[in-house]
Amino acid sequence: MSTISTLGLILLMLMILVGGKAGAQSFLALILNFGLLFLAIVLVAFHFSPLIVTLVTGMLVLALTIFMSSGDDLSSTVAFIASAVVLVVLVAVIVPVEQWALVQGFGPEDSEDLEGLSVLVGISFVQVTTATAILSTLGAIAEAAMAIAAGLSEILEQHPQVGLKALMGDGIAVGKQIIGTTFNTLFFGFFGGFLALFIWFTGVHYSFGEILNDKIFVSEILMILFAMVSVILTVPITTWVMTRAVAGQRKRADKAKMGE
Amino acid sequence: MQVMKGKRVQGWFWLLALVIGGLLIWGTQHNAGLYHDPIMKVTQVKTGRATKETDDFHNQDYQTKQTLTGHILNGSYRGRSLTVTNTYSQSGAMDQRYHVGSQLFVVVHQHTGQKLTATAKDVKRDTPILTMIWVVVALLLLIMQFSGFMAFLSVAANGVLFLMAILLNGSTQGAQVLWIFGSLAIVFAALTLWLVLGANRQMLITLATTLGGTAFSIIVALLVFHFTHERGMYYESMQYVTQLPRPLFLAETLLGSLGAVMDESTDIISSLFALKRERPELSANQVFKSGRQIGSTIMGPLINVLFFIFVADTFPMAMLYLKNGNSWGYTFSMNMSMGVVQSLISGIGIVLAVPLASFLASRFMEKKVSA
Incomplete structure (x- = not known):
């Protein structure tokens, strides 16, 4: 058996042991997300517009990730609406910045990997790199939105009559608790992945100025920064969507009572 | 009256942030x-x-x-x-x-x-990158205030440690990469959690969960590598490699897992502490059950975070492979397989941390949590 399938099986078993049916669903969501990502790459290779492919894939990934986890209806719906809003805001930030920074495609450090490959393939790499930045942030948006919504929903479950103002405060408080570690997830995730690149920089003795203007370096750091912006924005947006949803529920409940 | 004053102070902060940003852009242009x-x-x-x-x-x-x-x-x-x-x-x-x-x-x-x-x-490219850094710091401070400042501080401190570790790795020609980053992982975790949570019981429980979960995932990975003889892993497909790839790959995976496991344990344990504050009468078993419930909700999305960080990044190269007449299978092996292995190992750590966090929090949380 190959290493990938063995590790995959172990992960599946553990997820079922810990999360039961919900765990199996999350694992399925992971597989489907991989399928969507691969499909997106294939579609772009067939000359579909990278940005449109990414937006559609992005919405599907968010829906899959959020609704296939075991959250209750309220927190899942709130998390999905909030993360979709954040995704749209983020696209509006990423598109102009990628055009401005000119970090598309590959840098001189990639030449060895590119040996024997034709790079003149007629697909806009500005758009491909923009799509990459958006896709690499998707997981972080969904996770942050779910964490806030799940925390608030736990509080609502234990304390059904909590006031809207207090709920808003609770949301920001949960956000403040998670922001530090969420940032570190992003930091370690990205820096772990680019350990080799940074070792390259020190090994070849790049100067500080060269690193700061290097295409690959800037491209990577921008990806981390986009992910951080999206996580920061997710906190108030998710809390706000949740208070709206709870307010709506209570209004309906009041009306039903009046009707009796 | 106080609200008015608070609003005005905040208005001044926004103005200050804008002025600093303008100066930064102008400065990097000149x-x-x-x-x-x-x-x-x-x-x-x-x-x-x-x-x-x-x-x-x-x-x-x-x-x-x-x-x-x-x-x-x-x-x-x-x-x-x-x-x-x-x-x-x-x-x-x-x-x-x-x-x-x-x-x-x-x-x-x-x-x-x-x-x-x-x-x-x-x-x-210094103008766009510094501008974006400024945008992140400004948003962080304005929305998250003090917690935002601490988050920024912990990322900055980890960045400095990371740089020192890389220089140390360079001076040993990469022979000790796994030991350097392994022991640094412990320092990273302790420092980050101390900055984010402060030195208290909650921080200790979270630290124990983080280190336990990460260590378990690496042990499982090493066992699987041993028994499957690393079939289907293409170390030669790793990018920018200037030293022995296998320990480097393990160090990368270790670091990647660490952040996510830390994130998850903090989420679960801080939610459980908040719950206990709201409902002090809950028993240890009820707390454990709540923890498992929260954990099984967030573990899937969290594995996804790392999956997208590790694998989405291969988009441009994978597409180029496809445009150069390579098959889907070969494109996957040469670009995405290592990222998928990393995601799976991290996933194992993330799942194992759920029962660990719930157990430690339910058993070692003080009877009455002080606010």
């Missing part, structure tokens, strides 16, 4: 003097005709030559005007189109007589 390499500012662009290119795989692209006129901003050639040519393609994988106002690093070849010949090397 900092050519800080650079050793000559920088040219483009003042005029002449664009030639596009020529069609077709490669062996029938990919079509257009290449255009542009003639850029401008002057040097720094160094011994400061003020000298020059003309360089640049070729860009429609796809722009390895090249880029320049515009009036672009600042470029150039390599000067010859300076006999009046005429200066040079080639454009790359564009100056």
Whole structure:
């Protein structure tokens, strides 16, 4: 058996042991997300517009990730609406910045990997790199939105009559608790992945100025920064969507009572 | 009255942030003097005709030559005007189109007589990157206030530690990469959690969960590597590798897992502490059940975070492989397989941390949590 399938099986078993049916669903969501990502790459290779492919894939990934986890209806719906809003805001930030920074495609450090490959393939790499930045942030948006919504929903479950103002405060408080570690997830995730690149920089003795203007370096750091912006924005947006949803529920409940 | 005052103070902070941002952008546009390499500012662009290119795989692209006129901003050639040519393609994988106002690093070849010949090397990118860093810091401080500042501090402190570890790794020629980053992981986790949570019981429980979960996942990975003989793992497909790839891969995975496991344990344990504050009468078993419930909700999304960080990044190269006539399977093996292995190992750590966090929190939380 190959290493990938063995590790995959172990992960599946553990997820079922810990999360039961919900765990199996999350694992399925992971597989489907991989399928969507691969499909997106294939579609772009067939000359579909990278940005449109990414937006559609992005919405599907968010829906899959959020609704296939075991959250209750309220927190899942709130998390999905909030993360979709954040995704749209983020696209509006990423598109102009990628055009401005000119970090598309590959840098001189990639030449060895590119040996024997034709790079003149007629697909806009500005758009491909923009799509990459958006896709690499998707997981972080969904996770942050779910964490806030799940925390608030736990509080609502234990304390059904909590006031809207207090709920808003609770949301920001949960956000403040998670922001530090969420940032570190992003930091370690990205820096772990680019350990080799940074070792390259020190090994070849790049100067500080060269690193700061290097295409690959800037491209990577921008990806981390986009992910951080999206996580920061997710906190108030998710809390706000949740208070709206709870307010709506209570209004309906009041009306039903009046009707009796 | 107090609300009014708070609003006004916040208004001043927003204004201050805007002014600092403006200064930063202006400053990086005029900092050519800080650079050793000559920088040219483009003042005029002449664009030639596009020529069609077709490669062996029938990919079509257009290449255009542009003639850029401008002057040097720094160094011994400061003020000298020059003309360089640049070729860009429609796809722009390895090249880029320049515009009036672009600042470029150039390599000067010859300076006999009046005429200066040079080639454009790359564009100056410090303005966009510093601007984005400023946007993140400003948003963080304005929305998250003190917690935002601490989050920023912990990322900055980890960045410095990371840099030191890389320099240490360089000075040992990469022979100790796993030990260096393994022991640093412990320091990273302790420092981060101390900065984010403060030194208290909650922090200790979270730290124990983080280290336990990460260590378990690496042990499981090593066992699987041993029994499957690493079949289907292509170390040669790793990018930018300048030293022995296997320990480097493990160190990368270790670091990647660490952040996510830390994130998850903090989420679960802080939610459980908040719950206990709201409902002090809950028993340890009820707390454990709540923890498992929260954990099984967030573990899936969290594995996804790492999956997208590790694998989405291979998009441009994977697409290029497909456009160069490679099969889907080969494209996957050469670009995505290592990222998938990393995601799976991290996933195992993330799942194992759920029962660990719930157990430790339910058993070692104080009877009455102080606010």
